[in-house]
Amino acid sequence: MAELKLKDVAKTYGGSVEVLKNIDLEIGKGELVVFVGPSGCGKSTLLRMIAGLEEISGGTLEIDGQVVNDVPPAQRGIAMVFQSYALYPHMTVRDNMAFALKLAKKSKEEIDAAIANAARILQLEPYLDRLPKALSGGQRQRVAIGRSIVRDPKVYLFDEPLSNLDAALRVATRIEIAQLKESMPDSTMIYVTHDQVEAMTLATRIVVLANKGIAQVGTPLELYERPENEFVAQFIGSPAMNLLPGKVTGTGAQTTVKLDGGGVAVSNAPSTEADMGASVNVGVRPEDMTEVEAGGDYIFEGKVDFTESLGEVTILYFQKAGRADPVIAKLPGIHGDLRGRHVHMTVAPEKVQVFRDGKSLYYR
Numbered sequence: 001m002a003e004l005k006l007k008d009v010a011k012t013y014g015g016s017v018e019v020l021k022n023i024d025l026e027i028g029k030g031e032l033v034v035f036v037g038p039s040g041c042g043k044s045t046l047l048r049m050i051a052g053l054e055e056i057s058g059g060t061l062e063i064d065g066q067v068v069n070d071v072p073p074a075q076r077g078i079a080m081v082f083q084s085y086a087l088y089p090h091m092t093v094r095d096n097m098a099f100a101l102k103l104a105k106k107s108k109e110e111i112d113a114a115i116a117n118a119a120r121i122l123q124l125e126p127y128l129d130r131l132p133k134a135l136s137g138g139q140r141q142r143v144a145i146g147r148s149i150v151r152d153p154k155v156y157l158f159d160e161p162l163s164n165l166d167a168a169l170r171v172a173t174r175i176e177i178a179q180l181k182e183s184m185p186d187s188t189m190i191y192v193t194h195d196q197v198e199a200m201t202l203a204t205r206i207v208v209l210a211n212k213g214i215a216q217v218g219t220p221l222e223l224y225e226r227p228e229n230e231f232v233a234q235f236i237g238s239p240a241m242n243l244l245p246g247k248v249t250g251t252g253a254q255t256t257v258k259l260d261g262g263g264v265a266v267s268n269a270p271s272t273e274a275d276m277g278a279s280v281n282v283g284v285r286p287e288d289m290t291e292v293e294a295g296g297d298y299i300f301e302g303k304v305d306f307t308e309s310l311g312e313v314t315i316l317y318f319q320k321a322g323r324a325d326p327v328i329a330k331l332p333g334i335h336g337d338l339r340g341r342h343v344h345m346t347v348a349p350e351k352v353q354v355f356r357d358g359k360s361l362y363y364r
C-alpha cells in the first residue's frame with residue numbers, strides 16, 4: 001500500500017498565485033523519492049504541504065490511508081530535516097535528541113533506547129555528551145537527522161539538507177544518507193535537492209517538477225535513458241542533451257531523421273506512417289557521441305570552436321550547419337586543444353531520442 005498518496009493536489013498563494021496543480025503521486029513504503037526541478041517550481045512548497053507547514057489549496061493528501069489535509073503537522077507522523085540544523089547550542093547531542101521525546105512525556109527507558117538506536121545508526125555514540133559547537137558540520141547534520149529518527153516517523157522529509165556543506169563534506173554526507181536509508185529499509189523518505197548527483201545516486205524514484213506540474217516520475221535511469229519530454233531530457237544530465245531539429249524520412253520500428261543543415265540520425269524509437277515528414281527534434285547526450293573517421297558512417301559533422309579539459313573527460317563545443325547554438329560532445333580522456341578541427345560524430349540508435357511536439361516517440 002502506498003504510504004503517501006497525493007490526488008489532484010494544488011497550491012495557490014493568496015487566492016490567485018497558482019504554484020502547483022493536478023499533482024497525482026503515490027509513494028510506497030521504503031521509497032526514497034527525490035523532488036527536482038528549476039528554481040521556483042514548487043519543490044519546497046510541495047514538501048511543506050506534505051509536512052503540514054503549508055495549507056493544501058486543492059485535492060487530498062493521504063498518509064497511511066488517512067486523509068491528513070486538516071491534520072496538524074505534529075500528528076502526521078512526519079519528521080522534517082531542514083538545511084539549517086537548528087540544534088540547541090547549550091544542549092548536548094543527547095539532550096538535543098531527547099528534547100522532543102521529553103516534551104511528549106516519554107519514559108526515561110523509552111528515551112534512552114531511542115537515542116541509543118539513533119546514535120548507533122548515525123555513528124554518533126562517541127559524541128553524545130558534546131555540545132554542537134564541538135562537532136563538525138556533517139556531525140551536526142547527523143544530530144539533526146537523529147532528532148527525527150528518535151521520533152520514529154512514518155515519513156522523513158529532507159529539504160536540501162546538504163546545501164550548507166562544502167563540496168567534500170557534501171559527498172561524504174550524501175554517502176551517509178544513502179547508508180542511513182539502507183539501515184532503515186522500511187522508512188519512507190522524500191528529499192528535495194538542486195543537485196543532480198544527489199538525485200541520481202539517492203533516489204529510488206525522481207519526480208521532476210516543472211510548469212506547475214509533474215514533468216515525469218521514474219527511476220533515475222528511466223529519466224536518463226528514456227526522458228518523456230524535451231524538458232526532462234534537458235534537465236537531467238550535464239552538460240544537457242543536445243536537441244537537433246530535423247524531418248522524419250523513415251518510419252517503423254526505427255525512425256530516421258534528416259537533420260537540418262546536414263546529417264542523418266537513426267533512432268530505435270518507433271514511429272508510424274503519420275510521422276513521415278514531421279518536424280522533430282533529435283536528442284543526443286554529449287557523452288553518447290563517438291568521433292569517427294570521415295568517410296565512414298556518421299550522423300553529423302562540425303567544426304570545433306572550443307574545448308574544456310576536465311581531466312577524465314574533454315568537452316567539445318562545435319558548430320554544426322543549420323543551428324546557432326554549439327553542439328556539445330563529451331569525450332573520455334584528454335584530447336588537448338582540438339579547436340579548428342573538423343569532427344564527425346556518431347551515436348548508437350538505442351541512445352538517440354526523437355521528440356515530436358516536445359514529447360518522446362517512446363511514450364506513445
Ligand SMILES: Nc1ncnc2c1ncn2[C@@H]1O[C@H](COP(=O)(O)OP(=O)(O)OP(=O)(O)O)[C@@H](O)[C@H]1O
Nearest residue numbers: 013014017019037038039040041042043044045046
Ligand atoms: N508565501 C508565499 N506567497 C506567495 N508566493 C510564494 C510564497 N512562497 C513561495 N511562493 C512562490 O511559490 C513558488 C514556488 O516556491 P518554492 O519555494 O516551493 O520553489 P522551489 O522549487 O523550492 O524553489 P528553489 O529551488 O528556488 O528553492 C515560487 O514562485 C515562490 O515565489
